[in-house]
Amino acid sequence: MTIAGGRATSIPLMGRDEEPTIFELSAPGRSAARFRDQDLPEWSAHELVPADLVSEPLHLSEASERDVVGHFTRLSHRQYSVDLGAYPLGSCTMKYNPKLCDDVASLPGLANVHPAAPAHLTQGWLELLVGLGDALCEVTGMKAITLQPPAGAAGELTGLLLMRAWHEAQGRQRTKVIIPDSAHGTNPASVTLGGYDTVTVPSDERGLVDLEALKAVLDEDVAGIMLTNPNTLGLFEEEIVEIAAAVHEVGGLLYYDGANLNAILGVTRPGDMGFDIVHMNLHKTFAVPHGGGGPGAGPVAVSERLAAYLPGPVPVRTGDGTYAWSTPERSIGRVHGWHGNTLALARAWSYILLNGGDGLRRVAEGAVLNANWVREQLRGHYDIPFDRPNMHECVVSARNLKKAHGVKALDVAKRLLEEGFHSPTVYFPLIVEEALMIEPTETESPQTVAALVEALIRIAEGASEADREAPRTTPVRRVDEARAARQLIPTFDARP
Amino acid sequence: MGHYVPHTDEELATMLASMGLSSLDELFEVVPAALRLASGLDLPDGRSEFDVLDELEAVAGRNRTDLICFAGGGAYDHDIPSAVKRVAFRSEFVTAYTPYQPEVAQGVLQALFEYQTMIARLSGLEVANASLYDGATACVEAINLAVAATGRQTVWLSDGVHPTWRDTVRTFAAGTGHDIVDVPLSDGRTAWPETGEPGALLVQFPNRLGCIEDLAEARKVADRTGALLLVAFDPVASGLLRTPGSFGADVVVGEGQPFGTPLSFGGPYLGLFACRLEHVRRLPGRLVGETVDVEGRRAYVTTLRTREQDIRREKASSNVCTNQTLIAVVAAIQLSFLGTAGLRELALRCARASRYTRESLLAIDGVEPLASAPTFREFAVRLPVNGETIVDRMAEEGFLAGIPTDGGLIVAATEKRTRSEIDAYADAMRKVLQ
């Protein structure tokens, strides 16, 4: 086997003992906590609050600082991450994020500001938010923005509530929102919470929205359509202009799920395609790390006619060059307790400043180049249901391996872990059998992408029943998910 | 190529050639020509990280961070130990994705399992999820659960819940069609209606004025009306006060920022969510459970996944996907650091600082309590001058005085506030009021 970049097999991730929980590491009476000297009267619990409300001390863990640090450091060694190696999860855009962004998020001048402090004491923050908002409007081709939504799904629901408010203001009762059958699960879930019914349109043999099928479901009950472009197959919706015209024709609005924005930065813009509402996943495209599942940030940008409905308050630059909060005239209201995931927003702003307009385009170029190269290399080894030029990700299928060897997409995923890579997204989009959705991202070098491809080919060539045993080299082997659901143990206290 | 695209020109050319392409632009031929940006984005060119850091330091310098903080409202100024910052921001935690492949994600999964245990104990309920966005949106999810469980659309929303959280609840009710009924406070505590058929009561403990609500009474109202009792709590209060669960809460939500997360201008924070086991199939968001691997080794995995949007789609219990995992891990580390004794001590120290601040302020002419109900770490005073003006004037004296409310100011104190700071604060207030 050649030595190739980006694999994580060289690290001692693979300790095989279980790590006890912090509760099991406890020793009665031990504590790491220390407090500053407040020099205050030492009133007892009963002097401070009514006696009938006082509890016994609540039992947590009891460990020293050294033990706490040791425990969580050992846990961190049982965790794959982008900083360790390639993470080609399709739809998730697991790219390397510049370390500068971490430093920005820990600047005391940003981190130590109370969110209720009035605008004249927080001019720096407002300036930053206005700068970011303007840049994101430019990137998406939209006119106004809210930075409050804390994730993509929250952005979707915000967008649907904007849609609802807009239709109501036009005196229209609309009941349906259209999504393609390749859509992410958050789309239909958000549609329901927005008070609409989901209507699903099929994809055609190209993997694109079937324009005729779409036209067949468009009527005066349709509030709008939710699309991502490129779609979840990694394919650009080439008829987007026709789709937009058809939806607008019946008075519907177009919602852009920005999960795949990385593919088109500086190349084309949702606003130019005819979209009315756009959310961005700053935790995919703009260097907010995923944190093991969050936090993210999901700003929502809109066209002129929807600006008055945005959640408020929004930060604005006033005539005299200072910054202030302003609530849009017909605001749907807040969607977050404060101003959104602001430190994540600061990371995104620093990433945009680093890259600039020119650098952002290079991001898209690198992402699309790597993903097309992967598809070209895998041809013949995996089925490629929609074998045409893709954007930032490609979806291949393990159905050939399943048929020949009984090896499923899940087995391929587990084998890849043994090869020292995180696996691609599997079984999504739902319309592809045994789907492996691969998004190498622009930050992986050609050497790393080649090593990933070699590993995938090696897996396909060596496919056998034994793959169901994989992974064999990880901290734990395949876990019993059925048992987890059947005998639910959601806390340490629920253990038998 | 750009800063973080590693390909050399030669590599680019080779890769393109291997696909029969001669330029990067050709990669985008699937995009209709009319849609392609002719002259790129109208943004400045990229800069070095050193220039960017200089600029952002200057921007950050235009925020006032020298003010001694007496503001709360769900965001509290706590000390954060170095150990917590250092360990929580290890890149294995920071740069991992959602634990879709549990075999290589035991670190995050186990940390979340421990976090869920801690939040369940703090709330006094059996099960807690792996986090939601923040306190406000956790309230929305609690309401959605209660409406689904009871089949009733009406929600009694206490006026003691933070105003921005109430606004958030109302925003999302426009989509779900829930009927949100505001319930006023009387002398600092919720005065529940005599009659009605709500599906849920939502009350905050302690409430936005700092007053400790009568949860035993709220439970009685819930029993009488057949509603679920939803409690938005301050998790630090559980270091001193009985848990909401011990009063019979069905769902407990809250803001987890106090456990290791800086004020951050409001985010990312941490939505806490716990419920009774009987509601677990309606739980929003991710849940980690313990299980074993094929060799019988203890292992953790996300479970009861059929509730979630990627499987259940339009029938999911919630649309949440990305949550606040890293902040939950931070909270687990901070709570491990505090431990049993530390949590009690933290709560006591907050309560002592708050009492000392309250007594110091009430000794000033013209300052009156806004309510007589007992408080924990936050309290409200009536002032002869409006709250916004006081905040502005007190900033000149070096303090973030609190959060203005109708007729006064809401003041919070934490373990970080010392006698000399509080004395100086009271002196400044005396001066400002004169």
Ligand SMILES: Cc1ncc(COP(=O)(O)O)c(C=O)c1O
């Ligand atoms: C296509 C698509 N849409 C929407 C989402 C939802 O975004 P979030 O997880 O930030 O809520 C995701 C990612 O998870 C996605 O991949």
